[in-house]
Amino acid sequence: MEFQFDLIVVGAGSGGLAAAKRAASYGAKVAIVEVNKIGGTCVIRGCVPKKLMVYAAKSKKNMDSSEGYGLKSKGISFESNILLKNVREEVSRLSNLHRSSLSKLNVTIFEGLGRFITQNELEIICPKTKKILNKVSSKKILISVGGIPKKLNIPGIDLAWTSDDIFELDRFPESILIVGGGYIACEFASIFRNLGTEVTQLIRGQHLLNGFDKDLSSCLEESPTFNEINIISNTQLNSIKRVNGDLESTLDSGDKLLTNNILIATGREPNLLPLNLEFLKLKMDGQYLDVNELNQTSNANIFAVGDIIKRPNLTPVAIEQGRVFADNFFNDLKRKVNYENIPKAVFTIPEISTVGLSEKRAKEIYSEKNIRIFKCKFTPMSNTFKEKKSKCMLKIVVNKLTDKVLGCHMFGETSSEIIQMLSISLNAGITKKEFDITMALHPTISEEFVTMYS
Numbered sequence: 536m537e538f539q540f541d542l543i544v545v546g547a548g549s550g551g552l553a554a555a556k557r558a559a560s561y562g563a564k565v566a567i568v569e570v571n572k573i574g575g576t577c578v579i580r581g582c583v584p585k586k587l588m589v590y591a592a593k594s595k596k597n598m599d600s601s602e603g604y605g606l607k608s609k610g611i612s613f614e615s616n617i618l619l620k621n622v623r624e625e626v627s628r629l630s631n632l633h634r635s636s637l638s639k640l641n642v643t644i645f646e647g648l649g650r651f652i653t654q655n656e657l658e659i660i661c662p663k664t665k666k667i668l669n670k671v672s673s674k675k676i677l678i679s680v681g682g683i684p685k686k687l688n689i690p691g692i693d694l695a696w697t698s699d700d701i702f703e704l705d706r707f708p709e710s711i712l713i714v715g716g717g718y719i720a721c722e723f724a725s726i727f728r729n730l731g732t733e734v735t736q737l738i739r740g741q742h743l744l745n746g747f748d749k750d751l752s753s754c755l756e757e758s759p760t761f762n763e764i765n766i767i768s769n770t771q772l773n774s775i776k777r778v779n780g781d782l783e784s785t786l787d788s789g790d791k792l793l794t795n796n797i798l799i800a801t802g803r804e805p806n807l808l809p810l811n812l813e814f815l816k817l818k819m820d821g822q823y824l825d826v827n828e829l830n831q832t833s834n835a836n837i838f839a840v841g842d843i844i845k846r847p848n849l850t851p852v853a854i855e856q857g858r859v860f861a862d863n864f865f866n867d868l869k870r871k872v873n874y875e876n877i878p879k880a881v882f883t884i885p886e887i888s889t890v891g892l893s894e895k896r897a898k899e900i901y902s903e904k905n906i907r908i909f910k911c912k913f914t915p916m917s918n919t920f921k922e923k924k925s926k927c928m929l930k931i932v933v934n935k936l937t938d939k940v941l942g943c944h945m946f947g948e949t950s951s952e953i954i955q956m957l958s959i960s961l962n963a964g965i966t967k968k969e970f971d972i973t974m975a976l977h978p979t980i981s982e983e984f985v986t987m988y989s
């Protein structure tokens with residue numbers, strides 16, 4: 536059978552764009568199918584617009600607390616409509632940049648929803664009219680359709696927002712209930728609170744950021760921002776209803792809350808349903824597509840990258856998977872994705888960043904007696920003249936037997952920039968002794984990483 540393309544990529548997000556561009560750069564005839572704006576979650580409704588909002592929140596926080604430095608900042612107002620409009624313009628600019636780089640590489644763009652009709656063919660459907668716009672065939676097909684927010688199955692759920700809706704708002708609400716304690720929930724709680732919204736956060740467990748090193752979540756809970764957030768723990772949302780212009784939430788305790796809006800941030804799931812995959816009987820790993828080290832599904836010509844496979848759901852991971860796929864199948868480079876020491880951040884104010892094993896995980900793997908913890912917590916110099924002083928925390932997890940550094944964790948300003956660099960050292964197998972013989976750069980927060988002795 537003659538195919539129209541060497542590769543069709545379904546989904547023009549982080550993983551799909553990376554794979555399409557890399558394969559096309561090797562001379563492959565590539566098409567990409569996208570039902571929404573080119574760019575995917577990261578560019579359109581994730582990392583990028585969120586981080587721009589974090590910058591807005593940081594600017595406001597700095598202005599609010601600048602009097603100690605002699606800067607009079609009373610009377611500052613925040614106009615959320617300006618921020619939201621600027622964020623949307625930047626997102627469109629980035630989306631257009633991706634579109635033009637695809638065109639330069641001769642990648643054909645199909646706008647619409649991709650749906651499998653055979654193992655090598657897709658139909659492209661208009662999401663509004665449901666009309667079939669095109670039928671396309673390819674030797675290889677890469678699925679990179681990403682995730683969607685999980686919906687709670689409770690009465691009135693359609694009244695609530697998901698993170699996707701936040702970027703479409705005209706203005707920020709005066710009060711919001713955020714349901715969830717993961718990184719997306721915490722980031723939005725921090726953005727909204729620091730920009731003046733009254734925030735209540737509802738979490739199912741006892742603490743925020745389940746799965747992160749315990750000291751990091753404690754620092755966040757004790758921070759000035761989260762002290763201003765009404766955190767309701769060990770509780771779930773039972774129903775939502777509209778009361779006049781506001782939303783009334785009923786909790787499983789029977790308590791009721793009235794807020795302008797509700798954001799549900801209780802996790803994400805792979806967006807596989809519209810693809811019509813059932814007849815292909817691809818092997819699954821729970822709700823994710825099962826793939827081998829080459830990102831190949833149980834069908835040798837169908838591949839998957841990004842948030843639809845059971846790997847850390849992060850943009851750099853999806854991009855690397857897409858590039859490695861193209862390097863292997865369109866240039867025979869025999870590469871693998873390195874999943875060791877993937878750095879992660881939570882862009883609250885201050886931010887949380889982490890690489891390697893948490894203290895708890897290290898003790899589970901190597902036994903408590905073989906783990907040594909180095910930790911310090913202090914008020915950074917930048918907070919000296921501030922009224923509300925946030926502390927920072929740095930922590931190193933070390934294997935006593937080998938002196939290898941197993942994990943580095945930090946709560947504090949610019950921790951993401953610091954931990955990104957430390958992840959190189961961890962990947963190179965750095966020991967605690969090598970931290971100790973490294974000269975400090977003074978005065979910084981990160982110098983504590985090389986001056987912590989037991």
Ligand SMILES: Cc1cc2nc3c(=O)[nH]c(=O)nc-3n(C[C@H](O)[C@H](O)[C@H](O)COP(=O)(O)OP(=O)(O)OC[C@H]3O[C@@H](n4cnc5c(N)ncnc54)[C@H](O)[C@@H]3O)c2cc1C
Nearest residue numbers: 546548549550570575576581649680681841842848849850
């Ligand atoms: C609010 C938020 C904040 C985040 N912040 C960060 C962060 O700070 N750092 C980080 O690393 N990660 C972050 N992430 C996660 C990151 O965005 C994802 O891990 C990454 O985008 C996954 O890339 P992907 O290629 O798998 O899919 P996506 O980027 O989601 O792209 C999938 C694309 O496929 C399209 N699509 C879906 N179905 C079809 C179909 N049938 N036909 C055609 N097109 C289809 C979608 O419209 C979408 O454009 C965040 C996510 C969210 C929601």
